[in-house]
Amino acid sequence: QVQLVESGGGLVQAGGSLRLSCAASGSIFSINAMGWYRQAPGKQRELVAMINSGGGTNYADSVKDRFTISRDSAKSTVYLQMNGLKPEDTAVYYCYYFGSVGRYWGQGTQVTVSS
DSSP, X not given: OEEEEEEOOEEEETTOOEEXXXXXXXXXXXXXXEEEEEEOTTSOOEEEEEEETTSXXXXXXXXXXXXXXXXXXXXXXXXXXXXXXXXXXXXXXXXXXXXXXXXXXXXXXXXXXXX
């Protein structure tokens, strides 16, 4: 089992910044990838950003040049720096873990961007 603890969500005005963190613990033997998805009301969950074991990254087109994903391998933690936030970024953000023991989701953290 893997536990994911997210933090850093909140309310911010448009143009502001937030930093999300997700710390993994438990049966962590080999991490293939960690990242973030988001789900807005009435919409499907979508990929925001992902970082793989080699450090390669992948971003949704809508967040490129505004969001940056990074990791601290020693702490099994992934971060999402979100700059230039827009009202359309409002959603519940979920941490995602893919490793040797399977795939796991965090409980979600709310990000609300006011106009």
